[in-house]
Amino acid sequence: MKNNIKKQIVTVFSASTALVVFSSVGAQPYPAKPVRIVVPFPAGGGVDVTARILAQQLTIRMGQSFVVDNRAGAAGVIGTEFAAKSAPDGYTLLVGSQTSQTEHRIRCRTDRAGSARAYGQAGLLRDCRQS
Secondary structure, X not given: OHHHHHHHHHHHHHHHHHHHHXXXXXXXXXXXXXXXXXXXXXXXXXXXXXXXXXXXXXXXXXXXXXXXXXXXXXXHXXXXXXXXXXXXXXXXXEOOOHHHHHHHHHHOOOXXXXXXXXXXXXXXXXXXXXX
């Protein structure tokens, strides 16, 4: 029984070491160029302020520029569509709201930007529930 546990530990350690070594081979540093953060609302609003704080901190921590690009109009559809049509290389991020995503799906029935298929969720920046 003890010998079996040792084999499992060695196997897990070997696999994790190989994963780390091989994942770094051929990997390029990110970000290698400035990153655009698209905000589908006008400057000065809550989403814009959140995106600017995020951009400032990411610029400091990552050592590369993160630039906020406000693309307001059509209840967030213009900026959302712009981000969806960008190359899926990680250099265009969308900081939107639940409203902008819902409006995009309602107004763009032709699915021009690919709806949910065009995005990959990175995370939740803030939760503004009213109690």
